[in-house]
Amino acid sequence: MRSSHLNQQRVRTAEDGSVELRGLTRNFGDDDILKGIDLTIPDGQFVALLGRSGSGKSTLLRAIAGLDHSVAGSGLLRVPERTAMVFQDSRLLPWQRVLPNVLYGQPRSARPRGVDLLAEVGLAGREKSWPNSLSGGEQQRVSLARALAGEPQLLLADEPFGALDALTRIKMHGLLRTLVRTHRPTVLLVTHDVDEAISLAQRVLVLQSGRIGRDVTIDLPEPRDATDPGFQRIRRDLLAALGVEQTAPQPVP
Numbered sequence: 001m002r003s004s005h006l007n008q009q010r011v012r013t014a015e016d017g018s019v020e021l022r023g024l025t026r027n028f029g030d031d032d033i034l035k036g037i038d039l040t041i042p043d044g045q046f047v048a049l050l051g052r053s054g055s056g057k058s059t060l061l062r063a064i065a066g067l068d069h070s071v072a073g074s075g076l077l078r079v080p081e082r083t084a085m086v087f088q089d090s091r092l093l094p095w096q097r098v099l100p101n102v103l104y105g106q107p108r109s110a111r112p113r114g115v116d117l118l119a120e121v122g123l124a125g126r127e128k129s130w131p132n133s134l135s136g137g138e139q140q141r142v143s144l145a146r147a148l149a150g151e152p153q154l155l156l157a158d159e160p161f162g163a164l165d166a167l168t169r170i171k172m173h174g175l176l177r178t179l180v181r182t183h184r185p186t187v188l189l190v191t192h193d194v195d196e197a198i199s200l201a202q203r204v205l206v207l208q209s210g211r212i213g214r215d216v217t218i219d220l221p222e223p224r225d226a227t228d229p230g231f232q233r234i235r236r237d238l239l240a241a242l243g244v245e246q247t248a249p250q251p252v253p
């Protein structure tokens with residue numbers, strides 16, 4: 001019998017950055033959003049998650065992040081001990097300067113790491129700036145630095161570049177690639193952008209009708225070229241899985 005308010009899942013801690021979900025369900029009232037997700041993500045893999053609006057991508061991410069204890073559902077989750085999340089909006093504290101934002105929740109001893117991370121995201125010298133003096137892209141850079149401050153084994157990203165203009169987004173792709181190469185977290189990135197998913201990820205999942213409908217390994221060499229026939233074949237496949245007819249070539253960023 002389904003509980004209307006109790007979360008009946010079991011959560012275990014993974015030994016590394018891997019994620020394992022078995023029969024994960026989530027429902028809001030009578031709406032079954034996740035209908036028994038089975039998913040294994042090995043330590044260090046970069047996975048992108050696509051799905052139509054309302055398909056449950058954020059619900060899945062929040063379940064993995066443990067941000068939904070009051071939501072009804074069941075299943076088994078095995079998740080890393082240290083997990084960080086970034087969102088479409090930077091969620092910086094406006095009354096704190098940049099460095100304290102990066103170090104939020106960290107011990108004082110993490111200060112040098114915070115300074116280094118700001119340099120890594122291209123914001124050296126901006127420690128004392130106020131968040132509202134930064135551009136949207138810069139604020140997302142701070143939010144990435146903050147996410148990495150706790151040395152996460154798993155980075156969950158919910159459309160982190162969705163509100164940025166196309167050029168800034170491409171720069172942020174390069175930054176994320178570099179950060180992931182340096183810090184090596186497992187990544188689960190939710191995006192609406194099929195090209196973003198193929199450009200960045202080693203594996204792309206499509207959430208369909210509450211389950212993982214497609215699971216595609218991206219074995220294209222890097223840097224990836226959207227005009228490459230292999231790239232376009234994967235794009236056609238994913239767009240079809242999303243129910244989008246590709247009538248004209250997509251503009252190449």
Ligand SMILES: Nc1ncnc2c1ncn2[C@@H]1O[C@H](COP(=O)(O)OP(=O)(O)OP(=O)(O)O)[C@@H](O)[C@H]1O
Pocket residue numbers: 028033051052053054055056057058059060
């Ligand atoms: N707290 C809530 N209460 C009731 N229904 C909810 C709640 N949160 C999400 N939903 C519903 O669950 C479904 C999945 O929502 P979710 O935000 O996970 O989808 P999504 O794939 O991330 O969508 P989008 O791409 O538009 O952000 C939607 O139909 C949404 O209306």
